[in-house]
Amino acid sequence: MCHDFHFPRQFQAELIADKFEDQGDSADKVAQFVTAPRHTGKSAFLKRDLVPLLHRRGFHTIYCDLWNGPSCDPGKNIVDVLIAELVAVAKQRGIGLDTLPISKVGVGSYTCLLPATNARRKGTLSTVIGEIIARTECPLVLIVDEAQEAWESPTGQAALTALRQARLEFGSSGTGSKLHLLFAGSHRDKLSALVLKRSAPFFGAQVQEFPRLGRDYIESLVSVVNPRLAPANQLDADDVEAAFELLGYQPKTLTHVVMEHALSASGSEGLKQTVQTAPNSLRARIWRQHEDDFGTLNPMQRSVLRVLIEDGASFSPFAARTLERVGQQLDDVPTAPKVQKALDALREKGLVWRPGRGSYALEDQDMRDWLLDALAA
Template sequence: MRPNRGFGFRRSALARSIAEGLTGEGLADYSSGLFLAAPRRTGKSTFLREDLIPECLARGWLPVYVDLWANREADPALLISGAIAQALVPFEGRLRKLVKSMGVDRLSILRTLSWDFSKPQLPEGATLAQALGLLHQASGQLVVLVIDEAQHALTTEAGINAMFGLKAARDELNQGQDGDGLRLVFTGSSRDKLAHLVLNTKQPFYGSSVTPFPLLGDDFTRAYTEHLNAHLAEGNQFDPRDVAEAFQLVGCRPELLRTIIAEVSLELGAANNLGELLRNGAELVRAGVWSEFESSYNALTLPQRAVLEVMANCSVANQPFTPFSEVTVQAVGQLLKAWGSEVQASTTTIQAAIEALRDKELVWRASRGAYALEDKSMAEWLQHYRKGAMG
């Protein structure tokens, strides 16, 4: 985590705890898969790259990292297979020896020796299970596949099939006496979206659960405050409590805190004024985000608002949104009636509202018809908005 140049904050204890869970030795057992969810820009990706992956390497494991938002135009399935293919490249020599020792006919992924290792892609027809099996065999290491923003895989049919392929690979490589072939780590910026990988029997990882990613807390703000104060005059120091309050106001997002600190540093006042400057800066940042939500909300029709409100309620309660169920139709109808709308709630009304919300990038749709808020912070803003309206 680097919210200011020269400042580093390691989360080694959390990385160790997760690694122990991946082996099944910790208090929590993540050997069948770990699903971590937290809002955007709260430090998940940084933690993966700077804490968890180094911990895996220190344990002699082989981490393979892929960010499905690195290229949102590419099919997620291609990004996943490409990352695995790239991880195989350093083991080209061992793979060719492995083919000879096993017999070409027993290894369909390398049915011929014409695989071009210079290209970051698997041979046509190769499955993810085969590729990951080869990677485990060639490296002699436990492979830890880390997929950042994994919910994006649900936006295409190929992406969903890739998720099922990873489940098959997990089941195949973790059989036997050691059970140490593959571990899977998935992260997402939306608990609601990530949950669509585990919610029901039609999803690839049904039976697993989504774990909230621990947000940075007081230990981070204390360390950051100490770093900042080392560059300030003794009589003009930040109070750790003020920094912590500002951090909470911006949703525990290090980059936003850095932005506020940079602005405050341009107008440093007396020491007793630093806390007020921080608070004002944080409230302005939050107000800017909420202003965008309010602008989007005000542009909606009443049916669109009603559907969005019901989705937000489901999000806050960590419940799946079932768009065409009787419960949803009734909930939308009650809101429309309360607002004096003459529109009757129906599955047709709800479908039209959802499509409009998708066009406005307020609602996300998985390729098989599941829906979630594009940004869960919208649900938090709606709660605040309702309180203001009632006040």
């Protein structure tokens, strides 16, 4: 009925596009960074609102999503997407691939061969980007979604450095910048690693919080759904808004919940009852995966994870106090090597990441809310 409902955010799209058209080479203009939790509509906004607007304004746009699981190196993903775009652009304009000036592109230790080219020269990402700009005769906007994943591999880090170099190469001129970069991510701390340290590729840029959907989205959704329901089965916007908050502001999950209630025997009135008397049943929709993940851990891993979550940024894995607290749950004070082994296992399971040597942080911040709620129950 409304599973593909999309609420356009034209104002936010225009703010981002306006920055691309504003000339300058300060850090926050070399690249834009936006962050929002996963499943809150960020990627849909990028693809359905921002990209069409940029096309209307005369930009050639490339969208690259790095959220392809641990088996796909994010740096290779960036290279492959840019090369595929160059090949597509050449074919669309009837340009033979054998006229391309390069035969392969290298980033870090990764080299990708181009198809059907007579050249024998190795190029860089700047070479590929320059060819795309020249053949489209348009300024290029590269949107990298879940960009924080690039920092997880040497090839990804090399690709980011190459993009920074390309941005400087195709920066402001008499006719304006020819290359613009937008990095979006669902993990603010990881995304910030690209801008905070002097050694970071985009040092000095600002990471902006992408605004979550609000009351105007709720009212728009209700206005679409209610005409399709019986007069006695109308949704109340206040109930829908309360459910949206309980569901972590995830629009797709909300749509499923709304339709399940509206089409059930209790009808839309059942949503009010759920919100008021069984809110945890809605939270369980987004917390079930955390419960499953936690259930796969052994006692040591669970104990280490609990202390990490409780301490947050002050977590010191091998301090005597940490070892003692971990041991309180095990009836045995563990050694530092055992804690290290548990942390390595948590990293392999994708629950913990290491922003720097000796420091660890929770991968999904929503898991913190789930575990603290579970411990308080």
